[in-house]
Amino acid sequence: xxxxxxxxxxxxxxxxxxxxxxxxxxxxxxxxxxxxxxxxxxxxxxxxxxxxxxxxxxxxxxxxxxxxxxxxxxxxxxxxxxxxxxxxxxxxxxxxxxxxxxxxxxxxxxxxx
Amino acid sequence: xxxxxxxxxxxxxxxxxxxxxxxxxxxxxxxxxxxxxxxxxxxxxxxxxxxxxxxxxxxxxxxxxxxxxxxxxxxxxxxxxxxxxxxxxxxxxxxxxxxxxxxxxxxxxxxxxxxxxxxxxxxxxxxxxxxxxxxxxxxxxxxxxxxxxxxxxxxxxxxxxxxxxxxxxxxxxxxxxxxxxxxxxxxxxxxxxxxxxxxxxxxxxxxxxxxxxxxxxxxxxxxxxxxxxxxxxxxxxxxxxxxxxxxxxxxxxxxxxxxxxxxxxxxxxxxxxxxxxxxxxxxxxxxxxxxxxxxxxxxxxxxxxxxxxxxxxxxxxxxxxxxxxxxxxxxxxxxxxxxxxxxxxxxxxxxxxxxxxxxxxxxxxxxxxxxxxxxxxxxxxxxxxxxxxxxxxxxxxxxxxxxxxxxxxxxxxxxxxxxxxxxxxxxxxxxxxxxxxxxxxxxxxxxxxxxx
Numbered sequence: 411x412x413x414x415x416x417x418x419x420x421x422x423x424x425x426x427x428x429x430x431x432x433x434x435x436x437x438x439x440x441x442x443x444x445x446x447x448x449x450x451x452x453x454x455x456x457x458x459x460x461x462x463x464x465x466x467x468x469x470x471x472x473x474x475x476x477x478x479x480x481x482x483x484x485x486x487x488x489x490x491x492x493x494x495x496x497x498x499x500x501x502x503x504x505x506x507x508x509x510x511x512x513x514x515x516x517x518x519x520x521x522x523x
Numbered sequence: 524x525x526x527x528x529x530x531x532x533x534x535x536x537x538x539x540x541x542x543x544x545x546x547x548x549x550x551x552x553x554x555x556x557x558x559x560x561x562x563x564x565x566x567x568x569x570x571x572x573x574x575x576x577x578x579x580x581x582x583x584x585x586x587x588x589x590x591x592x593x594x595x596x597x598x599x600x601x602x603x604x605x606x607x608x609x610x611x612x613x614x615x616x617x618x619x620x621x622x623x624x625x626x627x628x629x630x631x632x633x634x635x636x637x638x639x640x641x642x643x644x645x646x647x648x649x650x651x652x653x654x655x656x657x658x659x660x661x662x663x664x665x666x667x668x669x670x671x672x673x674x675x676x677x678x679x680x681x682x683x684x685x686x687x688x689x690x691x692x693x694x695x696x697x698x699x700x701x702x703x704x705x706x707x708x709x710x711x712x713x714x715x716x717x718x719x720x721x722x723x724x725x726x727x728x729x730x731x732x733x734x735x736x737x738x739x740x741x742x743x744x745x746x747x748x749x750x751x752x753x754x755x756x757x758x759x760x761x762x763x764x765x766x767x768x769x770x771x772x773x774x775x776x777x778x779x780x781x782x783x784x785x786x787x788x789x790x791x792x793x794x795x796x797x798x799x800x801x802x803x804x805x806x807x808x809x810x811x812x813x814x815x816x817x818x819x820x821x822x823x824x825x826x827x828x829x830x831x832x833x834x835x836x837x838x839x840x841x842x843x844x845x846x847x848x849x850x851x852x853x854x855x856x857x858x859x860x861x862x863x864x865x866x867x868x869x870x871x872x873x874x875x876x877x878x879x880x881x882x883x884x885x886x887x888x889x890x891x892x893x894x895x896x897x898x899x900x901x902x903x904x905x906x907x908x909x910x911x912x913x914x915x916x917x918x919x920x921x922x923x924x925x926x927x928x929x930x931x932x933x934x935x936x937x938x939x940x941x942x943x944x945x946x947x948x949x950x951x952x953x954x955x956x957x958x959x960x961x962x963x964x965x966x967x968x969x970x971x972x973x974x975x
Contacts, residue, residue: 454760455819457829457879458866461758 411506411522412480416471417445418491418499423469429490430473433482437523439472449497468499474506476519566652567659573789574660574668580780581671585678586610588777592770592832593682595763596878600960601686602762602970608681608693613674615694616701620670621645627706629656629669632716637707655715657787668784669709676705676733682878683741684748684950686759687957690965692948696940700740704936708736708929724925725899725907725918727796728785730840730891731929738885739930740937741876747941748950750875752957759877764824771828775804778835782842795903796842799850800835806854807834807861814862833861833883837891841898844907849898857890889926896922 418426423440430438444465451464475483484501492498511521590609597605616624622644630638642648650661657665677697684693711717712724712732719731726732751759761767782800786793811830812822837857838850845853865882876882896919899910909915944950951957956964963969 455815455821455823456758456761456825458815458818458862459755459758459870460819461760464760 411509411519412475412477413504413506414471414473414475414480414483414487415502415504416473416487416491416499417443417468417501418471418487419493419497420467420469422491422493422498425490426471426487429486430483433479433486435473435475435479435483435486437474441470441472443468443470447497447500466497474509474522476522565659566650566661567788570657570659570788570790571661571664573793574657574664574784574787577780577784578664578668578671580777581668581675581784582613582777584774584777584781585613585671585675588770588773589675589678590770591766592774592828593685593878595766595768595770596682596761597685598759598960599762599971600962600969602766602962603968604690604961604965605681605685607690607966608688609678611694612678612697615697616674616677617670619698619701620666620673624673624701624706625666625669627702628673628709629666629714632710632714635711635716635718635721637710638714659788665787668787672729672733672781673701673705673709676737677701679734679737679880679884680741680744682880682884683745683876685877686961687748687751687951688961689949689952690961692944692950695948696944699940700937703940704736704740704933705732708732708933711928712925719925719928722921722924723908723918724921725844725895726840726892726925727843727895728782728839730836730888730895731925734836734839734884734888735892735926735929736933738881738883738888740933741880742874742885743934743937744941745874745876745881747938747945750873751877752954754875754877755870755873761825768824768828771831775831775835778804778839782835782839786843792843792904798847799842799845800838802847802850803834803838803841803854803857804831805834806851807831807837807858810855810858811862814858818866829861829865829879829883830858833857833887836884836887837894839888840891841895844895844899844904844910846898846900846903849900849903849912852898853891853894856894857887860890861887889930892922892926893919896920 445468446465449466451462452466453460453462454464455461471487473483480503487501508517509521510517586606586609590606593609594602594606623640625645625648626640626642627638630640630642633639645663645666648663648666650663652658652660653662653665656662677700709732711719712726713720724731778800779797783793783797786796808827808831811826811833815826816822834854834857837853841849841853861883864886865879869876869879869882895910897910897912899907899918900913901907901909908918911919941950952961952964
């Protein structure tokens with residue numbers, strides 16, 4: 411089991427969700443996050459005062475998958491989230507030790523999906 | 524027609540006492556050609572209805588108007604404390620006004636400087652009209668209409684010390700400031716016998732009384748309380764621009780009560796003031812947006828809101844004395860000057876007038892008072908005067924005296940008050956409390972929860 415964490419551009423979320431649905435990846439958690447990388451920060455101006463280097467709004471997806479779905483998931487996200495510009499985001503893949511479904515008490519591969 | 528003439532008669536008397544007719548005992552309405560008999564005190568229901576409405580409109584300017592305008596500009600951790608200051612003043616100054624504020628401001632004159640305490644707790648202030656102030660509405664309606672002006676004035680100052688003031692000190696300061704600065708200055712300009720009124724200074728709806736007095740006090744406060752921690756190294760982004768825009772729009776709306784209501788009747792003068800008010804606000808908003816576009820490349824929402832408020836401030840003393848074109852000129856002028864102060868000069872000088880109480884109200888009020896000396900014309904209001912552009916240079920001088928006297932007096936009293944309060948109570952919260960935020964440390968509340 412793997413945990414896939416993807417940081418993407420907020421305006422790409424809809425396309426990523428559609429692509430994941432097509433690939434039959436149903437289990438996902440989405441949150442609003444702030445961050446920066448090579449894209450650096452954004453500049454906002456209030457009453458003439460420039461505020462450089464503000465963290466940029468991003469969307470974070472957390473997806474737990476069985477090993478055989480890892481490639482499909484990464485492909486789906488990459489395909490939908492890519493614009494070719496700086497700031498498109500990152501995908502991290504982590505080993506997932508255990509997974510429980512609270513309702514039934516199932517665990518492991520059974521519990522995902 | 525007779526009614527209109529009568530209203531004009533009284534208004535003429537109201538605004539002309541002192542400069543047009545200083546030597547004559549009664550406000551003789553030569554302009555209207557009505558008999559010299561003083562009009563009997565008769566309540567006009569139309570006037571009364573409009574001033575009741577205007578009173579409620581001006582109340583709304585303090586909270587939610589100003590509370591939201593300022594509340595949106597601070598950080599999440601200070602939004603309640605900022606809104607609370609305006610809300611609290613609705614309570615505090617309402618009571619102060621009933622007890623002694625109205626009497627000190629409008630009561631029988633003492634030495635052209637202040638009203639006496641003869642009207643303490645509104646004794647003698649009943650429903651019979653007081654022709655010295657407004658002959659067609661109940662005297663106590665004039666009293667409560669004026670109360671709302673007294674409420675918003677100290678609330679304007681709160682923009683200067685936002686995010687670091689100790690609430691208890693703010694409360695004591697506001698009560699003392701209202702009593703020692705607002706009430707006397709209000710008497711000078713509007714009270715029967717007040718020295719600026721007698722001298723002929725024009726202040727239709729409170730440019731000097733409300734905006735200059737609070738604006739200059741805000742500057743003194745900002746200088747004496749010091750900058751916010753980490754300012755200006757870490758600029759503070761407004762936490763909710765929607766609040767700020769909504770607040771600015773509510774201020775604009777309420778300002779019709781403030782300015783058009785200052786005609787003290789439902790009449791032609793109210794309409795004149797209404798149009799001037801809207802014109803100046805609209806023009807200043809446009810000019811400020813255009814300046815933003817020019818200087819930083821984008822028109823900002825905050826720029827539009829700031830411009831509108833600056834326009835409203837500047838047209839306040841002029842609203843009942845200028846043509847729509849005059850209001851347009853005032854709007855352009857104030858946007859240019861306030862933009863310079865708020866976006867450039869403040870940062871050059873380095874003081875932390877956090878929400879630009881001085882930059883918008885002090886500077887805008889001054890521009891407005893002086894511009895009244897340029898754009899005022901008797902064609903609009905015979906009870907007013909001609910300004911420089913209509914061939915009378917002396918009015919500009921009179922206006923300047925009003926500005927300088929108000930600034931000097933308000934700044935001096937504020938300075939002394941703050942020196943004393945700093946010793947006795949302390950002005951600022953502790954550094955740690957400032958970092959945590961005033962909502963929790965001053966009020967034990969937070970504005971927003973993150974988890975239900």
